[in-house]
Amino acid sequence: MPRNPFKPTAGASPPLLVGRDDVLEEFTEALEDGPGAPGRLVIFTGPRGVGKTVMLTEVGDQALRQGWVTLAETATPGLVRRLQHAVTRALHDLDSSTAPGRSVTSVTLPVVGGGFTTTAPPTAVVEWRTELGRLLDTLERNGTGLLITVDEVHKGAREDLRDLAATVQHLIREDRNVALALAGLPSAVSDLLNDDVLTFLRRATPFELHDVPLDRVSDALRTTIAAEGRSITDDALDEATCATGGYPFMIQLVGYHVWRKADGDTIDLAAVQAGVPAARKRLGSTVHETALADLSDVDRTYLLAMSHDEGESSTGEVARRLGETPYYASTYRARLIAAGVIEPTRRGYVDFTIPYLREYLREHAARYEMASRGAGRHTRR
Ligand SMILES: Nc1ncnc2c1ncn2[C@@H]1O[C@H](COP(=O)(O)OP(=O)(O)OP(=O)(O)O)[C@@H](O)[C@H]1O
Ligand SMILES: [Mg+2]
Structure with a gap:
């Protein structure tokens, strides 16, 4: 039995990202356009399960593909301290790779995940901006830059976000190659933007993420299934597509459960009719409960x-x-x-x-x- 390709898990990148090409294109262009491009400061908002975390991962990947360093974080207490450590570590990795005879572009730095802790924290945490400046010096010599992504922004992390915003604002003013991508629920983000100390963030390009068109969902379901060596009948595909309502999390849930309910190589209407209630049940225990809570x-x-x-x-x-x-x-x-x-x-x-x-x-x-x-x-x- 081929493996189930769907990823109905919060934050997990889907096998095919549906309906977000325009947004990604705008971001990639901003990286190419150079310092000051508005698309280098972005905020993704949208309801739970619409794909905000996934978009941060995607823009991080785009940046990495262009040779940038990406630091991925979540707006929990200690955000700036963790970013400081990550910058120190990135500098260290780059420095040791820029020894004579080696080039920076051959280094792939890992995306530093939300749970990042250093095993050996730097003995002295050098001032945040100085360190960042040094990292950017190294990156800019090679025509690349630094992207910082922060997920789940909310008022609780106001102090850290203020420090971060002030630092990034400063770097942008100095025409440094830096980009910042934030994501959060619409109400959490509007709370922040109304905060007087965070006025700088009001300049960010807002991307409100919505449901995606059903014809794209249909294509993605079919392609994903085919890529794993199975097929789906037309009536089954229509039914499965409708059941997603174009809601990104539901695309993965429906895909996943429909895949499980089918026996042979072909996914038929019976498999969809058995899979959709299972997907809905799971949607309730994850998204609905969380949204209501x-x-x-x-x-x-x-x-x-x-x-x-x-x-x-x-x-x-x-x-x-x-x-x-x-x-x-x-x-x-x-x-x-x-x-x-x-x-x-x-x-x-x-x-x-x-x-x-x-x-x-x-x-x-x-x-x-x-x-x-x-x-x-x-x-x-
Ligand atoms: N454009 C997309 N196409 C297909 N699947 C997607 C897309 N965006 C997100 N998904 C899937 O939807 C689910 C939820 O995505 P994600 O965790 O990014 O949502 P979120 O907006 O961050 O939710 P939350 O507000 O709960 O953090 C994941 O299973 C992911 O794979
Ligand atoms: Mg998320």
């Missing part, structure tokens, strides 16, 4: 009220169901839009952004209603 009880009651509708919900009607004035309901609405959980569809209407969240809420309504009882009017935030 990020929210307050009152926000969840708004979503529960929306889940009564088959499609988009009228915000006036949702307010009535909640027994709230439209004014109060509109503050929940705004928060949920900022969190990337719902989106306005037209004036006065909203819909879920994450596929099957409606169904998930209906199936688990009792649990969330119970939790929100007593959270109503008095604790309204």
Whole structure:
């Protein structure tokens, strides 16, 4: 049996990255364009499972392919300290490889992952900017530069991000070959951008990641399956494609479970019909639960009220169901839009952004209603 090529795991790069060519092209061009290119400072936002982490990995790979050094980090406490260590280590690796007779371009530095710790921390942490400057000196002599990626940005890491932003701003002003790519949930990023000490980040090019077109999903499913020596019938492919809703995480989940349910070389409709419920179940226990856990009880009651509708919900009607004035309901609405959980569809209407969240809420309504009882009017935030 050929191996299952799909990767339904947070942060895991998919076998085929669907629908992101334009974004990647813009980033690659920015690396080529030189210092000051706006695409060298980017922020990816979007709901859970849309592929933010994967995009950071991709831009990191693009940079590596151009001979750049990429330092990949997550916005947890100690971010700048970890970056300092990584810079020191990169310098050390480059220095030892720039001994006479060796060239920098022959060195491939590993992408330093989020859990990076040095076994032997530098005895003296030389000043961050000086070290960075030295690293950039070495890289620029070889026509390359440094990319820093930071995942899961949020207000909690404000101090570290401020230090990082100030440093990068300084380097950009000096026309250094540096690029910074950040990623976070829409509400987390807008919180940060509204922070007065982080105004510099408002200049970043924002990339809002959305679902991808179904025809691309269909092509990717077929190609991925074929690459492993299996095939899929047309009706099965249509059904599987529809079940993804164009949502990137669901592409991997559907692909993975449909692949498992098929016996022979051909994936047929029966395999898809058995695989899709398994994929949905997994989506619930990963994405839906996490997305709902990020929210307050009152926000969840708004979503529960929306889940009564088959499609988009009228915000006036949702307010009535909640027994709230439209004014109060509109503050929940705004928060949920900022969190990337719902989106306005037209004036006065909203819909879920994450596929099957409606169904998930209906199936688990009792649990969330119970939790929100007593959270109503008095604790309204
Ligand atoms: N463009 C894409 N095409 C196909 N699959 C994708 C794409 N983007 C992401 N995926 C898949 O979707 C899943 C989620 O991706 P990722 O972890 O990057 O999302 P995220 O936006 O970082 O989510 P979170 O907010 O929870 O961190 C992974 O299994 C990944 O392989
Ligand atoms: Mg992520």
